[in-house]
Amino acid sequence: GAVVSQHPSRVICKSGTSVKIECRSLDFQATTMFWYRQFPKKSLMLMATSNEGSKATYEQGVEKDKFLINHASLTLSTLTVTSAHPEDSSFYICSAILAGGPGIEQFFGPGTRLTVL
Amino acid sequence: KQEVTQIPAALSVPEGENLVLNCSFTDSAIYNLQWFRQDPGKGLTSLLLIQSSQREQTSGRLNASLDKSSGRSTLYIAASQPGDSATYLCASKGWGTDKLIFGTGTRLQVFP
Numbered sequence: 001g002a003v004v005s006q007h008p009s010r011v012i013c014k015s016g017t018s019v020k021i022e023c024r025s026l027d028f029q030a031t032t033m034f035w036y037r038q039f040p041k042k043s044l045m046l047m048a049t050s051n052e053g054s055k056a057t058y059e060q061g062v063e064k065d066k067f068l069i070n071h072a073s074l075t076l077s078t079l080t081v082t083s084a085h086p087e088d089s090s091f092y093i094c095s096a097i098l099a100g101g102p103g104i105e106q107f108f109g110p111g112t113r114l115t116v117l
Numbered sequence: 118k119q120e121v122t123q124i125p126a127a128l129s130v131p132e133g134e135n136l137v138l139n140c141s142f143t144d145s146a147i148y149n150l151q152w153f154r155q156d157p158g159k160g161l162t163s164l165l166l167i168q169s170s171q172r173e174q175t176s177g178r179l180n181a182s183l184d185k186s187s188g189r190s191t192l193y194i195a196a197s198q199p200g201d202s203a204t205y206l207c208a209s210k211g212w213g214t215d216k217l218i219f220g221t222g223t224r225l226q227v228f229p
Contacts, residue, residue: 043219110160
């Protein structure tokens with residue numbers, strides 16, 4: 001089956017620093033990846049859609065200069081939280097769609113827990 | 118704008134009970150609807166995916182139904198087990214988009 005990994009699984013950083021989270025499709029190519037954030041006991045909220053080789057499309061209310069997304073290859077998308085603050089603490093999950101497939105199903109990564117002190 | 122809600126928000130039942138989790142969506146023009154399981158601090162595991170042309174899907178003790186006209190989907194769990202304890206999320210996908218709109222989730226606890 002299609003496997004998506006995320007690294008790191010957990011990160012703790014000081015306020016004001018930047019944190020990069022990687023999302024990789026391990027056994028398939030993904031032209032489109034998605035980034036979600038999830039607050040405790042809440043549902044997933046889509047942050048942005050990442051397309052290989054082009055700029056990401058951000059959802060309303062998501063600051064593109066704060067959450068930098070790069071999708072440099074068909075197997076890797078990165079999310080960089082710049083100048084992180086405690087309110088950015090959350091669970092970040094990525095997903096990917098199989099390139100050339102019917103686009104029916106998204107495959108989700110295991111998530112990254114970000115804690116900003 | 119599609120809105121997806123799930124009822125109940127939380128559910129605690131003894132082992133062995135048959136359960137029904139509900140998912141409602143406001144826009145019936147969906148491409149498909151998917152049910153996921155999420156364990157605490159983990160990612161999502163896809164359980165069942167129902168295309169708009171389908172009425173239901175089954176996998177083991179799980180059965181998901183879809184009624185577009187009423188804007189509802191249900192997830193039926195037969196003979197619940199403690200290992201079924203998790204949060205269950207439904208998500209709809211519209212036509213011409215890859216975006217998933219997630220429901221609010223149902224936190225299920227099955228106790229021995």
